[in-house]
Amino acid sequence: xxxxxxxxxxxxxxxxxxxxxxxxxxxxxxxxxxxxxxxxxxxxxxxxxxxxxxxxxxxxxxxxxxxxxxxxxxxxxxxxxxxxxxxxxxxxxxxxxxxxxxxxxxxxxxxxxxxxxxxxxxxxxxxxxxxxxxxxxxxxxxxxxxxxxxxxxxxxxxxxxxxxxxxxxxxxxxxxxxxxxxxxxxxxxxxxxxxxxxxxxxxxxxxxxxxxxxxxxxxxxxxxxxxxxxxxxxxxxxxxxxxxxxxxxxxxxxxxxxxxxxxxxxxxxxxxxxxxxxxxxxxxxxxxxxxxxxxxxxxxxxxxxxxxxxxxxxxxxxxxxxxxxxxxxxxxxxxxxxxxxxxxxxxxxxxxxxxxxxxxxxxxxxxxxxxxxxxxxxxxxxxxxxxxxxxxxxxxxxxx
Amino acid sequence: xxxxxxxxxxxxxxxxxxxxxxxxxxxxxxxxxxxxxxxxxxxxxxxxxxxxxxxxxxxxxxxxxxxxxxxxxxxxxxxxxxxxxxxxxxxxxxxxxxxxxxxxxxxxxxxxxxxxxxxxxxxxxxxxxxxxxxxxxxxxxxxxxxxxxxxxxxxxxxxxxxxxxxxxxxxxxxxxxxxxxxxxxxxxxxxxxxxxxxxxxxxxxxxxxxxxxxxxxxxx
Numbered sequence: 001x002x003x004x005x006x007x008x009x010x011x012x013x014x015x016x017x018x019x020x021x022x023x024x025x026x027x028x029x030x031x032x033x034x035x036x037x038x039x040x041x042x043x044x045x046x047x048x049x050x051x052x053x054x055x056x057x058x059x060x061x062x063x064x065x066x067x068x069x070x071x072x073x074x075x076x077x078x079x080x081x082x083x084x085x086x087x088x089x090x091x092x093x094x095x096x097x098x099x100x101x102x103x104x105x106x107x108x109x110x111x112x113x114x115x116x117x118x119x120x121x122x123x124x125x126x127x128x129x130x131x132x133x134x135x136x137x138x139x140x141x142x143x144x145x146x147x148x149x150x151x152x153x154x155x156x157x158x159x160x161x162x163x164x165x166x167x168x169x170x171x172x173x174x175x176x177x178x179x180x181x182x183x184x185x186x187x188x189x190x191x192x193x194x195x196x197x198x199x200x201x202x203x204x205x206x207x208x209x210x211x212x213x214x215x216x217x218x219x220x221x222x223x224x225x226x227x228x229x230x231x232x233x234x235x236x237x238x239x240x241x242x243x244x245x246x247x248x249x250x251x252x253x254x255x256x257x258x259x260x261x262x263x264x265x266x267x268x269x270x271x272x273x274x275x276x277x278x279x280x281x282x283x284x285x286x287x288x289x290x291x292x293x294x295x296x297x298x299x300x301x302x303x304x305x306x307x308x309x310x311x312x313x314x315x316x317x318x319x320x321x322x323x324x325x326x327x328x329x330x331x332x333x334x335x336x337x338x339x340x341x342x343x344x345x346x347x348x349x350x351x352x353x354x355x356x357x358x359x360x361x362x363x364x365x366x367x368x369x370x371x372x373x374x375x376x377x378x379x380x381x382x383x384x385x386x387x388x389x390x391x392x393x394x395x396x397x398x399x400x
Numbered sequence: 401x402x403x404x405x406x407x408x409x410x411x412x413x414x415x416x417x418x419x420x421x422x423x424x425x426x427x428x429x430x431x432x433x434x435x436x437x438x439x440x441x442x443x444x445x446x447x448x449x450x451x452x453x454x455x456x457x458x459x460x461x462x463x464x465x466x467x468x469x470x471x472x473x474x475x476x477x478x479x480x481x482x483x484x485x486x487x488x489x490x491x492x493x494x495x496x497x498x499x500x501x502x503x504x505x506x507x508x509x510x511x512x513x514x515x516x517x518x519x520x521x522x523x524x525x526x527x528x529x530x531x532x533x534x535x536x537x538x539x540x541x542x543x544x545x546x547x548x549x550x551x552x553x554x555x556x557x558x559x560x561x562x563x564x565x566x567x568x569x570x571x572x573x574x575x576x577x578x579x580x581x582x583x584x585x586x587x588x589x590x591x592x593x594x595x596x597x598x599x600x601x602x603x604x605x606x607x608x609x610x611x612x613x614x615x616x617x618x619x620x
Binding site for chain 1: 470495
């Protein structure tokens with residue numbers, strides 16, 4: 001690409017997501033070149049920044065902090081209006097005053113993971129060394145890298161020990177990593193709908209998504225922003241494929257069946273005749289508006305690489321040996337992306353390591369996505385677990 | 401700042417115990433040495449676990465029903481949703497000092513296998529079960545010609561979770577067969593009080609409503 005084209009690219013108004021990437025609508029912790037983030041790939045990332053949101057107040061002892069770890073396409077806007085979509089926070093039903101994760105009792109922190117696109121340094125951030133967006137020059141990151149960056153943020157906030165680390169899916173992987181890497185800093189852990197490793201089937205689905213992105217001619221080898229475009233179609237297809245894995249056949253059937261969309265008879269074309277088709281197309285296109293394609297590549301890769309047992313000589317129990325953390329593992333019956341058997345593997349490892357662990361499988365037909373939805377039994381167990389942990393931690397009783 | 405171990409220590413005394421305990425629970429709790437590690441298989445809503453934790457025992461539970469697990473988690477107990485018949489195999493040898501099977505044996509598919517697991521996972525096992533040899537049971541079957549129902553076992557034969565009833569005599573025989581040592585045996589009456597300590601086995605088998613056994617590995 002010629003320099004003049006680059007200049008032209010710079011003059012063009014930056015897309016909304018790019019502005020969020022460098023100057024997010026949230027709090028930002030900046031880390032200078034003296035405090036690099038040691039990445040598993042061997043690179044020291046510096047300087048870098050972590051975008052985050054907080055809710056509630058940290059108590060005088062610093063004992064009521066709850067870290068929420070977001071999933072693959074989530075972000076730090078867990079309980080406030082999203083700056084890009086204008087929609088409510090992704091866990092607003094669970095997090096807030098009087099909610100199961102009660103912001104009147106707990107100090108809730110949620111950060112955008114490193115590699116993300118909502119303000120933490122990632123492939124859509126500007127590389128300070130070159131003045132250009134990182135793109136594929138950004139180093140490959142892992143789940144432990146994300147957690148290491150979060151730990152630096154938690155240090156910065158003056159929090160020694162988290163009262164709880166909570167997260168679902170990729171967020172659940174981070175919770176497991178937190179509990180394994182910093183057992184003394186996690187009083188209680190709530191890994192939800194997750195696994196200690198990404199399965200071959202899950203890696204396969206991710207690969208389909210990544211290939212869809214990279215096959216889009218607008219992707220331009222990851223430097224699409226310099227062309228003033230985004231790989232809409234590829235990322236949309238990736239999202240459509242992934243979205244199917246988040247649901248269950250039963251949920252799709254209940255929601256859509258084989259109903260036709262705004263018509264009585266099929267058109268005998270490749271229009272979206274079925275309701276389920278237009279639903280997926282909508283999911284694809286709305287996702288493209290708020291998410292960066294390169295971040296999608298990096299974060300799916302981070303999940304693929306995750307294997308907590310392999311990091312501990314093949315024995316998962318070694319990852320949790322001698323831990324004092326209280327665990328509550330939750331899975332959902334219809335989740336086939338992270339099936340209950342994966343959660344049981346975690347529970348068995350924790351048991352073998354003598355950990356204090358509870359486990360519940362929630363019955364629902366809503367698939368993996370259930371962890372983002374208002375499922376009363378799930379909410380009950382989150383509330384119950386945190387309340388009993390709070391009592392043990394010596395936090396004051398509920399105000400209401 | 402409260403350290404984690406301090407907080408965990410205070411937790412050991414934290415659970416408030418309900419005021420009235422079942423007789424068999426109190427008896428089981430007496431059999432457990434304070435400070436030991438206990439797994440309660442089929443822990444229900446966690447009443448026994450709470451009683452044990454109030455006595456400084458480090459307790460864990462397995463419970464098949466989600467409602468039971470929810471209640472336990474709310475009480476701060478560490479309880480795993482699972483099935484005694486399929487999940488015990490996943491527990492390592494010698495993981496606990498005691499494994500308790502309270503009023504659950506008769507609901508397992510393979511009582512013998514479960515019993516063997518109990519004594520593999522724990523150094524000792526405590527098993528309590530309703531005695532089907534009790535005279536009321538015998539009388540109901542004899543006179544009515546129908547499967548007995550009592551206040552402790554109120555379900556009809558077709559919708560009960562209990563599938564392997566036994567008598568105290570049967571259980572003693574099973575323990576013999578798989579070479580389990582009986583350290584203590586108690587038969588409880590209808591109100592949960594122990595029957596005469598020095599009564600002969602036939603007396604317990606006829607008048608006991610429940611049997612409670614403290615078992616350990618191998619006679620040899």
